[in-house]
Amino acid sequence: MIFKTRVEHLENVLNEIGNSNLYEYPHVDFVLVKEINGKDYYTAGISNEINPDESFLFRPKARAKSIPIQNLRYEKQEYKKLFKECIEGYVLQQMQKGYKIIYMSIDFHIELWGFIDNYYHSIDIFDDGLIYYMSFCYEIGLTSTFLSHYSCGYFPDFIHDFLGEVTFESSKELVKTMIESNNRMITSLELRNELCYKILDGRTENEESS
Numbered sequence: 001m002i003f004k005t006r007v008e009h010l011e012n013v014l015n016e017i018g019n020s021n022l023y024e025y026p027h028v029d030f031v032l033v034k035e036i037n038g039k040d041y042y043t044a045g046i047s048n049e050i051n052p053d054e055s056f057l058f059r060p061k062a063r064a065k066s067i068p069i070q071n072l073r074y075e076k077q078e079y080k081k082l083f084k085e086c087i088e089g090y091v092l093q094q095m096q097k098g099y100k101i102i103y104m105s106i107d108f109h110i111e112l113w114g115f116i117d118n119y120y121h122s123i124d125i126f127d128d129g130l131i132y133y134m135s136f137c138y139e140i141g142l143t144s145t146f147l148s149h150y151s152c153g154y155f156p157d158f159i160h161d162f163l164g165e166v167t168f169e170s171s172k173e174l175v176k177t178m179i180e181s182n183n184r185m186i187t188s189l190e191l192r193n194e195l196c197y198k199i200l201d202g203r204t205e206n207e208e209s210s
Contacts, residue, residue, distance in 0.1 A: 004040075006102050006103065009031065009033055009040070009042075009102040010031060010102055010103050012040070012042070013028075013031050013042050013044050013060070013102070014028070016042070016058075016060040017044065017046065017058060020058070020060070020065060020066075022056075022058070022065065022066050023046055023048070023056070023066075024048070024050075025048050025049040025050045026046050026047075026048070026049070027046065027047045027048065027049045027052075028044060028045070028046060028103065028105070029044075029045035029046065029047055029055070029104070029105050029107070029108045030044065030045045030091065030101070030103060030104040030105065030108050031043070031044045031045075031101075031102040031103040031104075032044070032091070032094055032095070032099040032100065032101060032102065033099065033100055033102050034094075034097070034098050034099045034100065039061075041059075041061055042058075042059065042060055042061070042102075043057065043058070043059050043094060043099060044057070044058040044059075045057060045058075045069075045087060045091070045108065046058050046066075054068075055068070055069045055087065056068055056069060057069060057072060057087070057090070069086070069087045069090075072085060072086070072087060072090045073085060074089065074090070074093060075093065076093075078125065079093060079125070082119065082122045082125060083115075083119055083122070086115070087111075088111050088112050088114075088115035089115060091112060092112070092115070092116075092123075092126045092129050092130065092133070093126070093129070094129075095126070095128075095129035095130075095132050095133055096126045096127075096128060096129030096130075097129075100132075101133075101136050106147075106150060109137070109142060109147060110147055110150065110151045110153075112133070113144075113147055113155050113158065114155075116130075116158055117155060117156065117158075124162075130162055131162060131163065134158060134159050134162045134163050135163065137159055138159050138163065143157075143159065144156060144157045144158060144159070
């Protein structure tokens with residue numbers, strides 16, 4: 001995954017969706033990816049633009065590529081005891097298994113935060129997946145204030161709730177996410193500095209020649 005940008009992953013999935021001819025009016029709600037043995041495995045949430053109640057899980061490399069979301073089932077019995085089986089819980093389950101977010105619509109973020117709010121006292125069973133998700137929200141600047149304003153509702157500050165109590169020792173996932181974010185920032189700064197040096201060098205050469 002680290003060798004591809006999110007845009008490249010998204011283009012791959014959109015091509016898979018288009019080539020499948022399974023959906024007449026597809027709207028992508030989210031795209032997740034996990035690299036296994038050098039191959040990228042995608043999971044996408046697809047809803048119908050005309051009839052949003054028709055929603056599917058699309059997995060291009062699975063035997064059953066398209067599954068109606070009402071047929072989704074949790075893999076662990078303990079999840080079934082704690083949560084209603086739904087797409088939001090399924091997505092957290094996948095993040096717990098190591099899937100990463102390529103794309104997620106604002107509307108689906110709102111649904112996911114609503115699920116976390118409804119099951120707040122049991123949600124920490126998804127520990128690593130939840131920490132990854134909140135780290136992702138923090139990284140892209142998706143806050144409770146924004147989601148509350150956008151949805152005309154109210155969401156607690158889950159980022160503070162779940163990340164504020166986490167230490168480096170208690171979560172390898174958080175450390176990994178922070179390091180990856182920092183590396184991206186360093187790379188961006190290096191590229192920007194290199195560009196600045198080239199511009200300045202060009203100006204110096206022009207001044208000397210004049």
